Amino acid sequence: MRPFDLQRPDSLEHARNLSTGETATLIAGGTNLLDLMKLQVEVPERVVAIDRLGMNEIQATEDGGLRIGALVTNTATANDARIRSDYPVLARAILAGATQQLRNRATTGGNLCQRTRCYYFTNIDQPCNKREPGSGCGAIEGIARLHGVLGTSSSCIATYPGDMAVAMSALDATVEIVSADGSERSVPVRDFHLLPGDTPWRDNVLETGEIITAVTLPALVEGKQLYRKVRERSSYAFALVSVAAIIAMEGDTIARADLAFGGLAHKPWYDPRLSDLLVGKAPDAALFDSAADLLLENAQGYGENDFKIPLARRTLAAVLAEATETEL
Amino acid sequence: MTAHLKQDEPDTANFLDTMKQGVLGKPVSRIEGLAKVTGTAPYAAEYPVENLAEGVLVTATIVRGEVVSIDKDAALAMPGVLAVIDDKCLTTRAAQGTANEAPQQNPRKVDYWGQPIAVIVAESFEQARDAAKHLSVEYREEEGAPLDPSAVEPEEQEDETVDQGDLAHAMARADHAADLEISTEGHASAAMEPHAAIAEWDGDKVTVYASLQMLNYNITELADSLGVDEDRVRLVSRYVGGGFGSKLGVSEEVVAAAIAARAVGRPVRVVMSRQQVFQCVMRRSETKQRLRLASDGEGRLDGFGHEALVSNLPEEDFAEPVLQSSHFLYGGKNRALKLEVARIHRMTAGSVRAPGEAVGMPALEVAMDVLAEKTGVDPVELRIRNIPDCNPEEDLPFSSHKLAECLQQGAEKFGWDAGARKPRQTRDGEWWVGTGMASAARVHNVGEARARVTLRPDGTAEVRTDMTDIGTGTYTIVAQMVGEMLGLGVDDVLVQLGDTDFPRGSGSGGSWGGASIGSAVYLACRALREKLAKKAGTEESDLALRNGAVEGGKSLADLLDGQELSEEGHYEPGEIADTHTASGFGAFFAQVRVNRFTGETRVDRMLGAFGFGRVLNAKTARSQCLGGITWSIGAALTEALHFDPRDGHLVNCDLAEYHVPVNRDVPEVEVLMVEERDPVASPIQAKGIGELGMCGGAGAIANAIYNACGARVLDFPMTPDRVLAAMPD
Structure with missing residues (x-):
């Protein structure tokens, strides 16, 4: 860990002023950042602790949704009675992530910003275009078990490791952001994270000086909400594949199908074509297969992670079968 | 005085049973x-x-070669840095x-990526670590170091060949x-306390x-x-x-x-980071094994073959002793073991809990399950039928042998169904959901040990004694041994371990x-009892000590009359180790569930039955x-x-990415x-x-996966991708 200056503002306005400049890094729960600082993957000169800014409440919105403050802990969100009853996919996704101790510290905003767990990103003696632009990607011809099969690029095949954001993507939640000059903007979670492309060091759309203030969930949705996370270890492991699903039936046909996937890409993967394909059809094995065909039509494995392609197909089928009560 | 026994x-x-x-x-x-x-x-x-x-190790970023120079001046100019040491006496493994x-x-x-090449000393840990991460090192790399164990001509360990x-x-x-050909991947010890020293x-x-x-x-x-x-x-x-x-x-x-x-x-303290513990201490070698079993119509073995390929760095004597218990567990007069x-340039391979049997036994037990299916003999019965009367390779008697009892009692307690077995029922x-079982075996060893009892x-x-307690209970069993022999409660026995100023234990x-160490303590107590018997006017064999007194007679304090008595026990393994085969034996039973969509496996329950001599605690x-x-x-x-x-470097070198089981992975476990x-x-x-409990257990789980879903997975660990690849449609 390099020496750094620690600043701890009392107000959002003060924090905005402090967080400008390339050298400042915000810290909330610190569950990811501190590890990366010890490894010198992150070497901020200034750390701005935002723990005194409030933003730690879950409030009802006018249009019937919920606004989760950026500093609400994962534990608090998962245990909130309204979340549990109206947005169970979110509670389940959060509880599928990390460990109790980590969830007690991790925050809504911090969780959205957590960085990849790629082995080459976290080892500063190995090449990584995300950590050190231009140094190459160690994973593409290395150990890529955890890595992406959708939306990868020749410079990076890392995955976004979180669970919470996958559920938020299925729910079509919105990230509220304030910039250094006080102007505000909203970005759908589905657009918040970026694909690696030629700029793999950019995980998301946040600009220098911007601070996440909240995530807003839309009004209560009809249908079954499921979160399925596949992993060899039953806790404290990142997803090999995960699926967040909100599925509603009308009679014998699917009326709503919002699906997002974790473990497959540099972002929670949301493909609007899946909803178009599924809605209005009667659920059966053939339909689930065509949904998987669509989802995975451009999937590319890197040897070690080839298994994710059939695994995603099977997991999607399991989730759709459960949600639609279809026997496969 | 020293009481010595070889x-x-x-x-x-x-x-001891007369005490x-x-x-x-007792528990x-x-x-x-x-x-x-x-x-x-x-x-x-x-x-x-x-x-x-505070000292922090600097590790190499090449596979094989030479350190040409280190920019010590730049490091010494960093805040707090006291020394950059690359002394030729530093150890690299x-x-x-x-x-x-x-x-x-x-x-x-x-010789391997991640090898220690220097230590940086600074006023604070953070300063030392920062300097270690930024030390500028010039290397001369020797290209072409072999990294793949299958790509080199292996050396035969001739003393293992049968x-x-x-x-x-x-x-x-x-x-x-x-x-069958079965593979296992490398393991780490993953002890909670990282390696650390203060000198x-x-x-x-x-x-x-x-x-x-x-x-x-x-x-x-x-x-x-x-x-x-010394x-x-x-x-x-x-x-x-x-x-x-x-x-x-x-x-x-x-x-x-x-x-x-x-x-x-x-004084300097050096603590390895978690990543260094993984990268520069010891790995269990991966293995590639071939198992061959030949039996008659009733499953009695006539042929037994077990071959294994493991790896290590050049100049290391250690080779994962995969075949250790295969030499004697089952009969079969036609035998081929190799x-x-x-020699490859990954980090050092060495002992990780139950070296040998931890990976050899599961493979053997999967092969036995395959044979059980082919012969139609119940897996428990198949094993009982193949217990040899003596070591089949050296014609040595067993010291004691509880495999049959463990299999029978374990099966009964577990509720093993000895009826016809078919997957996917x-x-x-x-x-x-399915069940599986396996035998357990782990060779028994002893080491020279001394302890002083006063x-x-x-x-x-x-x-x-300088004996250690690595979290296993040594302190307690030593106190119990002294208590039993001298008629004391454990609270009246002060146990001091882990200091080389004390007599040398076994480790x-x-x-x-x-x-x-139990034997050394026992011997010291026998000698003390001789002296006490003399004071009490009786023979040692008749001396009944209980609750700090001779039964029906004087208290120990009275008997000692203000004096102190002290004896050193010295135990040495003797010729008996060469005239017998001694091993712990046991049996594992497992019930697992395998997800038909995702291939995830969860263990529902396990039972282990073990025979390992006298239970000390x-x-x-x-x-x-x-x-x-x-x-x-x-x-x-x-x-x-x-x-x-x-470059052969270990990529998953922390507890987030090297997946030891979490609480949720460990279900109801019964021990008999x-x-x-x-x-x-x-x-x-x-x-x-200490190790018997993992010598075969993974095989029981593999066999249960097969019984559950029909996937005969031949590569450990049986992760969802491997289970799916082996699962019939």
Whole structure:
């Protein structure tokens, strides 16, 4: 860990002023950042602790949704009675992530910003275009078990490791952001994270000086909400594949199908074509297969992670079968 | 006085059973437990030493070659940096267990990515780590170092080779035959306490507080590394936060701390990062195994073949002893066993809990399951039918043998269904449910050990030995042994361990600690009893001691009459080890569920039945079994080291990415201890139990996966992708 200056503002306005400049890094729960600082993957000169800014409440919105403050802990969100009853996919996704101790510290905003767990990103003696632009990607011809099969690029095949954001993507939640000059903007979670492309060091759309203030969930949705996370270890492991699903039936046909996937890409993967394909059809094995065909039509494995392609197909089928009560 | 025994003959007197205190074998909670859970038991990095400087190891970023130069000046210019040390005595690998000499030295020569090449000393840990990460090193790399064990010509370990009869012929004529190739991936010990040392010189004598399993060997290894006499070295290791083989030999941070403290003229602490613990201590080698079994129509083995390929660095003697129990577990007169080692430039391979059987037994037990299916013989019965009367290769009698009882009692307790077996008979929603079983075997070892037991005038006792307690319960069983022999409660016995100023114990490793140190303590107590009997005017064999007094007579304090009595027990393994085959035996039973969509496997319940001689403490012994079964679950389902194919570096080097089982992976586990007296294993009739619980258990889980869903997975760990690949449609 390099020496750094620690600043701890009392107000959002003060924090905005402090967080400008390339050298400042915000810290909330610190569950990811501190590890990366010890490894010198992150070497901020200034750390701005935002723990005194409030933003730690879950409030009802006018249009019937919920606004989760950026500093609400994962534990608090998962245990909130309204979340549990109206947005169970979110509670389940959060509880599928990390460990109790980590969830007690991790925050809504911090969780959205957590960085990849790629082995080459976290080892500063190995090449990584995300950590050190231009140094190459160690994973593409290395150990890529955890890595992406959708939306990868020749410079990076890392995955976004979180669970919470996958559920938020299925729910079509919105990230509220304030910039250094006080102007505000909203970005759908589905657009918040970026694909690696030629700029793999950019995980998301946040600009220098911007601070996440909240995530807003839309009004209560009809249908079954499921979160399925596949992993060899039953806790404290990142997803090999995960699926967040909100599925509603009308009679014998699917009326709503919002699906997002974790473990497959540099972002929670949301493909609007899946909803178009599924809605209005009667659920059966053939339909689930065509949904998987669509989802995975451009999937590319890197040897070690080839298994994710059939695994995603099977997991999607399991989730759709459960949600639609279809026997496969 | 020293009471010495070199055991050459079986001891069937079971003298311990005539003692009166009744504390040995009881489920006594660990006597150091309170100190540990309240944080007052100091681990290696926690000894209160003043004026400490902090050392951090610098590791190589090439595979093989030479360090040409190090920019020491730049590092020394960084804040707080006191020294950049690349002394030729620094060690570059950990010593193998019982090496008793310095491991590889000379940090200028690099043999694997991640090898220590220097230590940086600074005022603070953060400063040292920062400087270590930024040390500029120029290398001359020697290209082409082999990294893939399958791509080099292996060396045969000739002392493991067995070629009896004609296995090929036996396979050809057999009514039933199984011929399988099975692989296992590397494992890490993953002890909770990272490797750490504090070294402090006083004149020409150095004291090192360290986290080590075998001080009696480690002192020689450290002295040899430093080039000093052993009497100038003191090692202290009172509490060890898990070893599992990774702390058998002196590791790089211990030598580095001693050299650095001498160089900067003040005490130095060196703590390995979690990543360094993974990368520069020991890995269990991956294995590729071939199993061949040939049987008659009733499943009786006529042919037995087990071959294995493992790997290690050049110049390492250790080769994962995959075949260790295969030599004697089952009969079959046509036998072919062969162990080969590939020399590659990954980090050092060495002992990780139950070296050999941890990976050899699961493979063998999968082959036995395949044979059971082919013959139609119940898997439990198949194993019972193949228990040999004596060691089938050396014609040696077994010291004692509880495999049949463990199989039978375990099957009954588990509720094993001995009816016809077929995969995919039970489904619970998305999950296929099935059962499987396996035998357990782990060779029994003992080591030379000394302990001094002193009866103090007040009638309480004190024990001193440099024996270690690596979280296994040594403190407690030593107190129980003294209590049993001298008629004392455990609270009246002060046990002092882990200091080389005390008599040399056996150290903890290879499951030998309990039987070895227990025997030394037993011998010291026998000698004390001789003296007490004389004072009491009776024979030792008639001396009944209980609750601090001679039964119906004087208290110990009265008998001692203000004097102190002290005896050293000295136990040595004798010829009996060469005239018998001694092993712990057992059986595992598992019920698992496999998700038919995702291939995820979860263990519903497990049972282990084990015979390992006299039980010294029913609670700590059971805990060892539970730990072993937990390791079995890890080896079966999750644990695998992954090495980069281009530079051989270990990529998943922390506890987030190296997946030991979490609580949720470990279901209801039942342990059945099938107690016995082994007259050969030790004078206290006890055998080792530290490792037996993982010697075959992963095989029981593999067989249960097959029974559940029909996937015969031949590569461990059986991760969802591998289960799916093997699952029939």
